[in-house]
Amino acid sequence: MKPVSVHGSRFFNDDCITGAQTYLEDNSVDLIITDPPYGIRGDTLHRHYNRNEQYVIPGYVEIPKNEYAKFSKRWISEAERVLRPGGSIYIISGYTNLYDILHALYQTSLLEVNHIIWKYSFGVFTKRKYVSSHYHILFYEKPGGRRTFNAESRFGLAEKTANGRSPNTSDREDVWLINREYKPKKKKNKNELPPALLIKMLQYSSNEGDLVCDFFLGGFSTAKAAIGLNRRMVGFELSKDLFDAKVRELKPLRPGYLLDSLPAPVVSTIKNQGRAWTPQERLALASRYAVLKGQKLLKKAITAILCEEFGRGRFAIEKALQKV
Ligand SMILES: C[S@@+](CC[C@H](N)C(=O)[O-])C[C@H]1O[C@@H](n2cnc3c(N)ncnc32)[C@H](O)[C@@H]1O
Numbered sequence: 001m002k003p004v005s006v007h008g009s010r011f012f013n014d015d016c017i018t019g020a021q022t023y024l025e026d027n028s029v030d031l032i033i034t035d036p037p038y039g040i041r042g043d044t045l046h047r048h049y050n051r052n053e054q055y056v057i058p059g060y061v062e063i064p065k066n067e068y069a070k071f072s073k074r075w076i077s078e079a080e081r082v083l084r085p086g087g088s089i090y091i092i093s094g095y096t097n098l099y100d101i102l103h104a105l106y107q108t109s110l111l112e113v114n115h116i117i118w119k120y121s122f123g124v125f126t127k128r129k130y131v132s133s134h135y136h137i138l139f140y141e142k143p144g145g146r147r148t149f150n151a152e153s154r155f156g157l158a159e160k161t162a163n164g165r166s167p168n169t170s171d172r173e174d175v176w177l178i179n180r181e182y183k184p185k186k187k188k189n190k191n192e193l194p195p196a197l198l199i200k201m202l203q204y205s206s207n208e209g210d211l212v213c214d215f216f217l218g219g220f221s222t223a224k225a226a227i228g229l230n231r232r233m234v235g236f237e238l239s240k241d242l243f244d245a246k247v248r249e250l251k252p253l254r255p256g257y258l259l260d261s262l263p264a265p266v267v268s269t270i271k272n273q274g275r276a277w278t279p280q281e282r283l284a285l286a287s288r289y290a291v292l293k294g295q296k297l298l299k300k301a302i303t304a305i306l307c308e309e310f311g312r313g314r315f316a317i318e319k320a321l322q323k324v
Pocket of ligand 1: 014015016017034035036037038059060061062191192193215216217218219220221222236237238239242
């Protein structure tokens with residue numbers, strides 16, 4: 001089968017397992033972001049949502065519950081093969097079949113980085129129990145290489161809000177509050193992920209030019225965000241209706257179209273941040289500290305001078321001085 005090529009990215013109207021086996025080389029993908037079918041009978045999925053189904057594109061392919069474990073094992077083992085060492089994978093899953101996905105992951109070499117909870121609004125309608133309003137995001141890495149994690153891609157480490165909090169730390173907590181998009185009277189896929197969620201994963205775990213893969217394209221939301229951030233994309237969608245409707249929407253998009261709209265982080269200029277101290281540096285710190293202390297300077301002033309001279313943050317200097 002020939003892929004549809006758009007802006008240097010490739011899309012296959014094909015099964016992701018046989019498709020990956022045929023078209024994707026070992027260790028070739030930098031990042032996988034994917035949202036597999038839920039195995040809860042797609043044809044009854046609408047009963048869980050309070051929305052008008054006439055705007056939902058038909059053709060969503062579901063996996064029967066009794067095949068879910070085997071299916072998860074097969075596609076996750078392909079994902080493991082195609083990821084480069086150090087590559088990351090984010091799998092978005094509801095609770096119902098989470099066990100099968102975790103079980104499949106445990107049978108690979110992939111290692112857990114974080115188990116993220118995505119809390120959204122418009123929870124699933126219930127009357128006699130709590131309203132379900134979260135998904136699980138399983139963030140794993142393939143061992144053997146350096147994983148991309150752009151810790152300051154959204155907020156600088158030293159940035160502070162008006163009330164003194166660190167937006168960097170809040171953004172990197174493992175509970176994400178991101179609302180689903182409300183798209184009244186617009187055509188959509190059954191479970192379209194919000195762009196903000198995808199942009200966040202792409203910013204932290206990939207760089208411009210990287211190859212990103214989605215095994216289950218659905219409404220092509222991962223593809224749209226990846227093209228918008230100037231990443232290359234490859235992906236699969238089995239439904240012809242969905243594939244044809246959505247692949248058309250990619251053509252008018254300009255690669256990198258999202259980049260200008262993203263807030264620019266104020267990136268830390270502490271040049272040795274995160275680098276281990278050498279024994280020589282520790283000796284130099286001790287001797288410089290003794291000199292400054294002899295000048296009867298205040299502790300705060302001494303720390304500021306040492307931060308500047310050693311290219312370290314305040315906490316790093318204070319911690320290192322405790323060992324002097
Ligand atoms: C949960 S949806 C993906 C939603 C997508 N992330 C979005 O934001 O629109 C899962 C998709 O996988 C597709 N699918 C199911 N089995 C597949 C398979 N074996 N290979 C490729 N796609 C498949 C379904 O048709 C459905 O569109």
